[in-house]
Amino acid sequence: MPNWPQTPVRLKDIAHDLNVSVMTVSKVVRGCADVGPETRKRVLARIKELNYQPNWVARSLAARRTFIVGLIVPDLMHSFFAEIAKGISNSLRPLGYDVVICNSEEDATLEASEIDRLLARQVDGLILASAQPPSATDAFARIEARGVPFVLIDRRFASINASFVGADDEAIGRLATQHLIECGCRRIAHIAGPKTTPGVGRLKGYQDTLAAAGLDAPTGYVIHATDDASGYEATKKLLALSSVPDGIFGYNDPVAAGAIKAVLEAGLSIPQQVKVIGAGNVHYSDLLRVPLSTVDQRSTDIGTHAAEILAKALSSKRRRAVSSVLIEPRLVPRESTGR
Amino acid sequence: MPNWPQTPVRLKDIAHDLNVSVMTVSKVVRGCADVGPETRKRVLARIKELNYQPNWVARSLAARRTFIVGLIVPDLMHSFFAEIAKGISNSLRPLGYDVVICNSEEDATLEASEIDRLLARQVDGLILASAQPPSATDAFARIEARGVPFVLIDRRFASINASFVGADDEAIGRLATQHLIECGCRRIAHIAGPKTTPGVGRLKGYQDTLAAAGLDAPTGYVIHATDDASGYEATKKLLALSSVPDGIFGYNDPVAAGAIKAVLEAGLSIPQQVKVIGAGNVHYSDLLRVPLSTVDQRSTDIGTHAAEILAKALSSKRRRAVSSVLIEPRLVPRESTGR
DNA sequence: CTGAAAGCGCTAACAC
DNA sequence: GTGTTAGCGCTTTCAG
Numbered sequence: 001m002p003n004w005p006q007t008p009v010r011l012k013d014i015a016h017d018l019n020v021s022v023m024t025v026s027k028v029v030r031g032c033a034d035v036g037p038e039t040r041k042r043v044l045a046r047i048k049e050l051n052y053q054p055n056w057v058a059r060s061l062a063a064r065r066t067f068i069v070g071l072i073v074p075d076l077m078h079s080f081f082a083e084i085a086k087g088i089s090n091s092l093r094p095l096g097y098d099v100v101i102c103n104s105e106e107d108a109t110l111e112a113s114e115i116d117r118l119l120a121r122q123v124d125g126l127i128l129a130s131a132q133p134p135s136a137t138d139a140f141a142r143i144e145a146r147g148v149p150f151v152l153i154d155r156r157f158a159s160i161n162a163s164f165v166g167a168d169d170e171a172i173g174r175l176a177t178q179h180l181i182e183c184g185c186r187r188i189a190h191i192a193g194p195k196t197t198p199g200v201g202r203l204k205g206y207q208d209t210l211a212a213a214g215l216d217a218p219t220g221y222v223i224h225a226t227d228d229a230s231g232y233e234a235t236k237k238l239l240a241l242s243s244v245p246d247g248i249f250g251y252n253d254p255v256a257a258g259a260i261k262a263v264l265e266a267g268l269s270i271p272q273q274v275k276v277i278g279a280g281n282v283h284y285s286d287l288l289r290v291p292l293s294t295v296d297q298r299s300t301d302i303g304t305h306a307a308e309i310l311a312k313a314l315s316s317k318r319r320r321a322v323s324s325v326l327i328e329p330r331l332v333p334r335e336s337t338g339r
Numbered sequence: 340m341p342n343w344p345q346t347p348v349r350l351k352d353i354a355h356d357l358n359v360s361v362m363t364v365s366k367v368v369r370g371c372a373d374v375g376p377e378t379r380k381r382v383l384a385r386i387k388e389l390n391y392q393p394n395w396v397a398r399s400l401a402a403r404r405t406f407i408v409g410l411i412v413p414d415l416m417h418s419f420f421a422e423i424a425k426g427i428s429n430s431l432r433p434l435g436y437d438v439v440i441c442n443s444e445e446d447a448t449l450e451a452s453e454i455d456r457l458l459a460r461q462v463d464g465l466i467l468a469s470a471q472p473p474s475a476t477d478a479f480a481r482i483e484a485r486g487v488p489f490v491l492i493d494r495r496f497a498s499i500n501a502s503f504v505g506a507d508d509e510a511i512g513r514l515a516t517q518h519l520i521e522c523g524c525r526r527i528a529h530i531a532g533p534k535t536t537p538g539v540g541r542l543k544g545y546q547d548t549l550a551a552a553g554l555d556a557p558t559g560y561v562i563h564a565t566d567d568a569s570g571y572e573a574t575k576k577l578l579a580l581s582s583v584p585d586g587i588f589g590y591n592d593p594v595a596a597g598a599i600k601a602v603l604e605a606g607l608s609i610p611q612q613v614k615v616i617g618a619g620n621v622h623y624s625d626l627l628r629v630p631l632s633t634v635d636q637r638s639t640d641i642g643t644h645a646a647e648i649l650a651k652a653l654s655s656k657r658r659r660a661v662s663s664v665l666i667e668p669r670l671v672p673r674e675s676t677g678r
Numbered sequence: 679c680t681g682a683a684a685g686c687g688c689t690a691a692c693a694c
Numbered sequence: 695g696t697g698t699t700a701g702c703g704c705t706t707t708c709a710g
Contacts, residue, residue: 082418122394260626362689397702400703400704
């Protein structure tokens with residue numbers, strides 16, 4: 001086992017060893033065609049011998065491309081985003097890109113600074129599930145000013161004309177609410193999410209469907225939460241209402257899982273007395289206290305589609321037209337709504 | 340809203356505008372002390388005006404430091420690793436480091452290539468939950484050859500003299516098994532993990548504790564699985580044994596969650612007829628069909644400790660002594676073992 | 679097919 | 695305090 005030097009081998013070293021120019025070696029490394037087969041062989045041999053690895057920092061500076069794509073998500077712990085991240089990495093890696101994943105913790109300021117860091121690191125492109133407030137435009141403007149292509153996922157921004165990949169959130173809201181109605185629920189509450197498009201869209205789908213069915217929601221039937229812990233607390237409030245709901249639609253699966261816990265703790269049965277449905281189809285939905293009915297939004301597809309759109313933008317010199325993908329949600333009935 | 344140029348502002352531009360040298364501007368940017376207060380003010384003003392952002396690629400090349408740390412985990416979807424990743428990012432960000440997260444998919448070859456990519460990108464340090472086979476040494480050797488500091492997490496490698504942060508896996512095995520025994524189990528099966536130190540250590544803790552208690556495990560009582568799906572399948576086999584176990588210790592929480600599903604489907608009750616315990620204390624353990632007893636290994640702490648050790652190594656010029664942290668596990672009894 | 683020239687944008691080390 | 699001189703390791707462009 002050779003003990004390689006602490007200072008890595010450079011193109012220059014190989015060129016010197018072989019009495020060829022740095023350029024020639026560089027061309028071989030990058031697989032350019034215009035190199036004599038004999039020269040190429042010698043260079044390749046030496047490269048293997050010395051275990052040469054190109055310095056990507058230098059390469060990036062000279063080539064003005066880093067082959068790095070930034071991804072910002074609000075919460076890696078939520079398996080929905082972990083799944084998306086995985087889909088993106090897997091799609092982009094074969095194309096030679098590395099993905100730098102950042103966690104914004106659902107904090108717009110932190111996110112903005114992450115965006116700036118990534119831009120300073122000269123990423124070639126950006127994918128964001130943004131935690132910016134709906135009207136915000138500043139952070140995106142800085143990306144556009146730099147001419148860096150980016151695609152929004154999960155959360156849309158009306159004021160921004162950018163590519164988007166995500167679920168049809170109103171459809172999710174309609175699907176979930178309609179399902180509860182069909183299962184016989186009449187007093188349907190909604191644990192709504194934050195004021196992002198998924199939160200707002202699902203809420204609207206819920207309200208529209210209720211209205212269309214001639215049902216109405218008493219005050220207090222719409223309450224906010226973001227994860228299992230807050231979903232649990234929210235549900236306790238719901239159950240304390242004078243008119244206890246017989247159906248609960250949770251903005252996402254973690255919230256719905258928290259709801260299940262609270263309902264059972266209150267001594268009510270699921271699905272007999274209260275039916276619960278979530279959204280997202282996280283992989284452990286089936287393992288919960290009561291297997292959770294949910295609306296699938298195909299997270300992995302969101303990742304692959306986003307990667308695909310970005311890849312196209314990265315490979316075309318001209319500014320590409322904005323292109324979007326709306327993923328059609330799919331009902332996954334399980335025990336929590338009586339199946 | 341100014342429309343900034345596509346080609347970003349450079350030090351040179353600012354220097355030119357102000358009739359000072361590039362160096363002076365550079366010094367101001369980096370906050371060096373040796374700059375006249377008047378000059379500094381002018382430079383700062385222009386920087387704000389032009390929204391100058393240093394080019395980190397160029398800076399990295401010149402300074403021979405990227406302020407990037409690589410993190411490789413086998414599976415981001417497993418919330419244990421997501422939690423660690425979060426702990427690491429949060430600890431390292433304030434020190435000016437960005438963390439590049441890679442997923443090895445539990446594949447040693449893929450991991451080796453990720454390591455090489457990260458090294459080629461000139462990361463300043465590396466943190467790995469490695470998927471290399473226990474005897475492997477090659478990939479680590481390449482890191483050391485480059486003189487890049489690294490710390491191993493979760494999985495240890497006997498042949499490698501490197502810093503390590505992880506749980507005391509034998510203790511986890513002992514704690515879980517002992518708990519089952521104390522809950523009255525006599526026929527205790529183990530769904531073991533892969534042949535990594537956590538898998539092997541927990542298995543040993545299980546075997547030692549069984550032996551110490553004078554219990555023995557019939558053939559077929561140790562079976563392998565890695566996630567909820569395979570844990571579910573493994574448990575079905577366990578339940579088909581002539582002597583059905585009355586206690587199951589799952590290598591990790593997902594496996595144990597799969598076990599719960601299989602046991603209930605078989606018409607057996609938990610914890611009355613079969614008790615189940617996992618390890619890891621993933622955040623949804625409490626929301627499972629039966630709230631899962633588990634052994635907590637404080638994932639976030641693993642991340643912060645690893646970050647701390649690496650940070651020390653990064654800030655000291657001399658090669659640091661290897662330092663390790665063994666996290667003491669803690670029993671978290673819930674309903675799945677009768678509490 | 680090969681290579682010389684000219685940087686990429688920034689920083690270390692040392693003069694002034 | 696400020697500026698100069700030299701790169702970092704690689705690629706682009708264009709001449710031979």
